[in-house]
Amino acid sequence: MSPILLAILVMVCVGALGFAFIPSLAGSSRASKRMKALRADVQVRRQTVSADQIRETRRRTVQDALKQQSDALNARRAKKTLKHRIFQAGIKTTPKVWIRxxxxxxxxxxxxxxxxxxxxxxAAVLALGCAYVLPNMYLGWQRKKYQNAYLDELPNAVEAIVRGVRAGMPLNDSIRLVAREVKEPVRSEFMRVLDQQSIGKSMAEAVEVLFERVPLPEVNFFIVVITVQQQSGGNLSEALSNLATVLRNRKKMKAKVKAMSSEAKASALIIGALPVFVIVAVSVISPTYLSPLFTTSGGLICLGIAVTMMAAGAFVMNRMIQFDY
Incomplete structure (x- = not known):
C-alpha cells in the first residue's frame, strides 16, 4: 500500500473519531435542540392526555350527578296526590278540610x-260532577298562578345570588340575602332551603325542596347547577349567570307563545260561549221554547249529551293552543 493512501486512511479514521467524540464539530447543538423539542412534545402530549383524562373524569362525574338528580326529581314529580297538589298550589289547608x-x-x-x-x-250526577270538577279546576288554576309568580321572580333571585357570590359572599349568605330581599313566593321558598340547612342537610340536599313546591324545568335547572357545583366544583357565578340568562330567555319565549296563541284562545272562547249566548237569547225572546229541554227526560238526555260534547270540544281546543317552549 502506498504511503499516500495510508495517510489518507489515517486522516479519515482520525476525522471520524473526532466527529464521534467531539459533538460540537458535528453540529450537536441542532441535535440537542431536536432532543429538547422531542422531550417538549412528549411532555405536551402527556399533559394533553392528562387534561383529557381529567376532563373525561369530570364529565362522567357530572353525568352521574345529573342522572342521579334527574331520577330523584322525576320520582318526586311523579307524586300527584291531593296533598302534594294542595301544597304546590300554595294553599294553606289540609286534605281533610279540602274534601269536606x-x-x-x-x-x-x-x-x-x-x-x-x-x-x-x-241532579245527583250533576252535583257529584261539580263537587269533583270545580275544586280541581280551581286547584289547577291556583297552582298555575303560583308557578307563574314564582317564575317571574326566580331570575331576579338567581342574579342576586350571582352578585353575592361575585362579591365574595358564601353561597349560604347569598341565599339568605335572597330570602330577605326578593318578593314572594320565592322568598318563602328560599327560607325553606335555609330551614333545611339548619337541620343539618347539605346545600345540594336542601335546594331539592324547591322542586317539591314548584316542579318545573326552570327550578330543575337551578337545582342541577347547585348540585353539580357542590359535587365537582366549578365557577358558580358564571354558571348561575348563564342560568339567569336562560331563565329570562325562556320567559320571553313564553310571552311570545302567549301572544301567538291569543287569537286562537279568543276564537275558542267565542265558539264555546256561542251556544250559551243562543240559549239565553232564545229564553228571553220565547221563555217556553226551550222548556222541554229541561222538563222532559229526553230533553235532559240531549242536554247532557250537548254538555259532554261541548266539554270535549273545549278540551280539544285547549290542547290545540298549548305550545311547548
Whole structure:
C-alpha cells in the first residue's frame, strides 16, 4: 500500500473519531435542540392526555350527578296526590278540610238543582260532577298562578345570588340575602332551603325542596347547577349567570307563545260561549221554547249529551293552543 493512501486512511479514521467524540464539530447543538423539542412534545402530549383524562373524569362525574338528580326529581314529580297538589298550589289547608269543602259544595249544588225541579238522578250526577270538577279546576288554576309568580321572580333571585357570590359572599349568605330581599313566593321558598340547612342537610340536599313546591324545568335547572357545583366544583357565578340568562330567555319565549296563541284562545272562547249566548237569547225572546229541554227526560238526555260534547270540544281546543317552549 502506498504511503499516500495510508495517510489518507489515517486522516479519515482520525476525522471520524473526532466527529464521534467531539459533538460540537458535528453540529450537536441542532441535535440537542431536536432532543429538547422531542422531550417538549412528549411532555405536551402527556399533559394533553392528562387534561383529557381529567376532563373525561369530570364529565362522567357530572353525568352521574345529573342522572342521579334527574331520577330523584322525576320520582318526586311523579307524586300527584291531593296533598302534594294542595301544597304546590300554595294553599294553606289540609286534605281533610279540602274534601269536606268539596262535599259541602256538592250538597249545596244538589239542593239548588232539586229546588229548580231537576230530576233527582240528574241532579245527583250533576252535583257529584261539580263537587269533583270545580275544586280541581280551581286547584289547577291556583297552582298555575303560583308557578307563574314564582317564575317571574326566580331570575331576579338567581342574579342576586350571582352578585353575592361575585362579591365574595358564601353561597349560604347569598341565599339568605335572597330570602330577605326578593318578593314572594320565592322568598318563602328560599327560607325553606335555609330551614333545611339548619337541620343539618347539605346545600345540594336542601335546594331539592324547591322542586317539591314548584316542579318545573326552570327550578330543575337551578337545582342541577347547585348540585353539580357542590359535587365537582366549578365557577358558580358564571354558571348561575348563564342560568339567569336562560331563565329570562325562556320567559320571553313564553310571552311570545302567549301572544301567538291569543287569537286562537279568543276564537275558542267565542265558539264555546256561542251556544250559551243562543240559549239565553232564545229564553228571553220565547221563555217556553226551550222548556222541554229541561222538563222532559229526553230533553235532559240531549242536554247532557250537548254538555259532554261541548266539554270535549273545549278540551280539544285547549290542547290545540298549548305550545311547548
Amino acid at each position: 269543602n268539596c262535599i259541602i259544595l256538592g250538597v249545596a249544588m244538589l239542593v239548588v238543582l232539586v229546588v229548580v225541579q231537576v230530576p233527582l238522578l240528574f
